[in-house]
Amino acid sequence: MSNSKFSRRGVLKTGMVASAGLAVPQYLRADAHAGFTNAPSDSEVILGFNVPQTGPYADEGADELRAYELAVEHLNGGGDGGMLSTFSSKVLDGTGILGREVKYVTGDTQTKSDAARASARSMIEKDGAIMITGGSSSGVAVAVQALCQEAGIIFMAGLTHSNDTTGKDKRANGFRHFFNSYMSGAALAPILAAQYGTDRKAYHLTADYNWGYTTQEAIQSSTEAMGWETVNTVLTPLTQTDFSSYIAPVLNSGADVLVLNHYGGNMVNSLTNAVQFGLRQAEANGKQFEIVVPLYSELMARGAGQNIAGILGSQNWDWKLENQLGDRYSGTNAFVRSFGEKFGFPPSQAAHTCYVQTLLYADAVTRAGSFNPCAVVEALEGFEFDGLGNGPTLYRAEDHQCFKDVVVVRGKENPENEFDLVEIVEVTPVAQVTYAPDHPQFAGGALGSCNPGA
Amino acid sequence: MLGLEKKDFRLLLIVIGLTMFAPFILNPFPEGSEMAQFNAGYPDLMQRFVIFGIFAIGFNILFGLTGYLSFGHAAFLGVGSYAAVWMFKLLSMNVLPAIILSVIIAGLFSLIIGFISLRRSGIYFSILTLAFAQMSFALAYSVLTPITGGETGLQLALDDPRILGVSQTESGNIPVPALFGLEMRSSYELELGAWLFTFNAGYYLAAFFMILSFYLAIRIFRSPFGMMLRAIKSNQTRMSYTGLNAKPYTLAAFVISGMYAGLAGGLMASMDPLAGAERMQWTASGEVVLMTILGGAGTLIGPVLGAGMIKYFENIFSKINETILHGWFAFLPDGLENFVVALIYPFIGKGWHLTLGIVFMLVVIFLPGGLVQGGQKIMGLFRRKKPEPTKPNATEPAE
Numbered sequence: 001m002s003n004s005k006f007s008r009r010g011v012l013k014t015g016m017v018a019s020a021g022l023a024v025p026q027y028l029r030a031d032a033h034a035g036f037t038n039a040p041s042d043s044e045v046i047l048g049f050n051v052p053q054t055g056p057y058a059d060e061g062a063d064e065l066r067a068y069e070l071a072v073e074h075l076n077g078g079g080d081g082g083m084l085s086t087f088s089s090k091v092l093d094g095t096g097i098l099g100r101e102v103k104y105v106t107g108d109t110q111t112k113s114d115a116a117r118a119s120a121r122s123m124i125e126k127d128g129a130i131m132i133t134g135g136s137s138s139g140v141a142v143a144v145q146a147l148c149q150e151a152g153i154i155f156m157a158g159l160t161h162s163n164d165t166t167g168k169d170k171r172a173n174g175f176r177h178f179f180n181s182y183m184s185g186a187a188l189a190p191i192l193a194a195q196y197g198t199d200r201k202a203y204h205l206t207a208d209y210n211w212g213y214t215t216q217e218a219i220q221s222s223t224e225a226m227g228w229e230t231v232n233t234v235l236t237p238l239t240q241t242d243f244s245s246y247i248a249p250v251l252n253s254g255a256d257v258l259v260l261n262h263y264g265g266n267m268v269n270s271l272t273n274a275v276q277f278g279l280r281q282a283e284a285n286g287k288q289f290e291i292v293v294p295l296y297s298e299l300m301a302r303g304a305g306q307n308i309a310g311i312l313g314s315q316n317w318d319w320k321l322e323n324q325l326g327d328r329y330s331g332t333n334a335f336v337r338s339f340g341e342k343f344g345f346p347p348s349q350a351a352h353t354c355y356v357q358t359l360l361y362a363d364a365v366t367r368a369g370s371f372n373p374c375a376v377v378e379a380l381e382g383f384e385f386d387g388l389g390n391g392p393t394l395y396r397a398e399d400h401q402c403f404k405d406v407v408v409v410r411g412k413e414n415p416e417n418e419f420d421l422v423e424i425v426e427v428t429p430v431a432q433v434t435y436a437p438d439h440p441q442f443a444g445g446a447l448g449s450c451n452p453g454a
Numbered sequence: 455m456l457g458l459e460k461k462d463f464r465l466l467l468i469v470i471g472l473t474m475f476a477p478f479i480l481n482p483f484p485e486g487s488e489m490a491q492f493n494a495g496y497p498d499l500m501q502r503f504v505i506f507g508i509f510a511i512g513f514n515i516l517f518g519l520t521g522y523l524s525f526g527h528a529a530f531l532g533v534g535s536y537a538a539v540w541m542f543k544l545l546s547m548n549v550l551p552a553i554i555l556s557v558i559i560a561g562l563f564s565l566i567i568g569f570i571s572l573r574r575s576g577i578y579f580s581i582l583t584l585a586f587a588q589m590s591f592a593l594a595y596s597v598l599t600p601i602t603g604g605e606t607g608l609q610l611a612l613d614d615p616r617i618l619g620v621s622q623t624e625s626g627n628i629p630v631p632a633l634f635g636l637e638m639r640s641s642y643e644l645e646l647g648a649w650l651f652t653f654n655a656g657y658y659l660a661a662f663f664m665i666l667s668f669y670l671a672i673r674i675f676r677s678p679f680g681m682m683l684r685a686i687k688s689n690q691t692r693m694s695y696t697g698l699n700a701k702p703y704t705l706a707a708f709v710i711s712g713m714y715a716g717l718a719g720g721l722m723a724s725m726d727p728l729a730g731a732e733r734m735q736w737t738a739s740g741e742v743v744l745m746t747i748l749g750g751a752g753t754l755i756g757p758v759l760g761a762g763m764i765k766y767f768e769n770i771f772s773k774i775n776e777t778i779l780h781g782w783f784a785f786l787p788d789g790l791e792n793f794v795v796a797l798i799y800p801f802i803g804k805g806w807h808l809t810l811g812i813v814f815m816l817v818v819i820f821l822p823g824g825l826v827q828g829g830q831k832i833m834g835l836f837r838r839k840k841p842e843p844t845k846p847n848a849t850e851p852a853e
Binding site for chain 2: 053054058069105106107108112113114115117118119121122125126137138139142143146147149150151162164169208209210211213235237238445446448449451
């Protein structure tokens, strides 16, 4: 029992004295300021994994999270080390990053830029994360990248395919390993020409948002450069689930190729509709009618089931790369093995890019000898590496985009199991997908300079 | 005092106290302890608490008083945000002009939508507002991409033609929003033993606006105008028989609450200079309805509590992952540990929606008056006397 009586004046007085007294040590505290935001302690370093756990890309988010878990395990010396043994840079030795144990926090982006930024801010402000990574949509990637630039944190993008991420919305603190719309177009075009001829007429259905626009632009310009003609381009609302009214006019439009610039659920639905309308059996202009899906993913392929058989598209990476195309893609098998042993199935390309991004960050910090974002940016810019599954790769200094081979795939006619839905048609070498930093599709916007924060 | 009754003044003082000492109240657990997971006293979340508090207070002026259920209020929040970011891009990084413009634009926007929607009442009104909001969302997401930035949202760039102020700082970065030089992001950190308290400039600015909005809301609730709005809620037909035209009143309430939403949107953009189209989606409009009902529609403090609760769930519960759970139950034998984790896991992390849904159901079923009614019941228990019969201003279930 307490028998003290609180008077207003008493409380105020005590409060004032107490807070004044407590504030003093704040000023006297020898400031352990390292000159950048969230400098880690001597024993541990915290990374922030910001992935969609709810919403349309929750499956991809779950796979990304598995990859991050694996990456942290390998960095801390657990498991079989995965790609650490094949990575061309050998500074990572399984003792964490710069001798600090790697810890992580997770958050839910909900595939909304607002929620993603809230989640990233809480990681930075509350948990003291030194690096943020993840995401499965370009809108989110661009939003979080801008936030990290402002806060002075490194952002290692997850799955983001829009040109804008390293184009008009690029930032000095942000890095992308995944490929982009332009690369998809450049990689697909020669193969489309070889498979379907150079006198095709294309009809585009495009998801009505940023990624859709850049993808359509990329595919259109690279196919037109080979002699294709674009008959029509139609925008479809992102929330559309039934595409029959958009598919119906296609056959009578004079086109003989349908390009579906859709992703996720949109792509599953539009492709299913197109196949139901008999487009795959149809003939137009005396040629077999074809469908193309610029950006493929295993998870989408699973959703579309039988309908993806024989349809061409591009991927950043595939788990069968090393088995089918040999040593150039070393690292792939090492990663697939440790992922498979831990989770029981092969990783998706989203998982791969996230795993690689984490390793690349850890490596850059170690090579730089500092967690300071500016030192990390310097270490990553112009960094050439190999052994992470994509063959020789360059992190270009001008726009922080990775340049590597692009995989062109086709839906299997007779898949053996649910993880083996696509077959690799060809790999387009990096030289063919490289573009100048000031390419018109990437124009407007500047990298700025790195921001180490407080 | 301040034109308020004693009881209302006390409530205002409580709200002021809560907001001023929020950095302490929300950080009850020492840094680095297991329970630090549940601390909410970091700038971003504190800002969200008060900003969504403003949004909910405004919504409550319309819904709680007139009973008109708007399902499109997020549109005004979004419009406010876009206005504020454009102000940052074109005029200056000072937050004041941005906030003022966002309130004005949201007011005009709500005047137009309100004028059309208020021709109907009940469910038709709700559907009309929903339709307008979804339309705004769709426009912002795709058609108006040059103005709104589309999917990626409207952001600042290094080459913005800022009339007052620089396009980029000396170090080559985008300047941050500030109030006459005081950066919204800047914080003062106070270390007390194991505890760490953060006092953020942006939070206190938002809190100041929330207190102001709260005070205004009390004045509206207690004014003859507020009485008129209540009359509309209880029996609009009778009101028109007495020769009163209800429409100017409802329209005024609609515009006021739209301006509140615009203020919230402008503040949001000031704390974090980005405006995304998702802010206008129907789920965002639904969220403010949930906040108001969860806290107690028609009560003064209820919506603020509801807003805080939902934002707490969204930001704290969603971040508890499996590893953390395993950490908590590590003391149990292996099999049991996995069992307990498997049992709890669906309700946290990505399952936070589920938990929130259950809480919402429980509140609506057992406490139709929202959290405020819960609070009154508990107070009643301690006073050892029956709760007083409901006064006109006390909680009433939403219609």
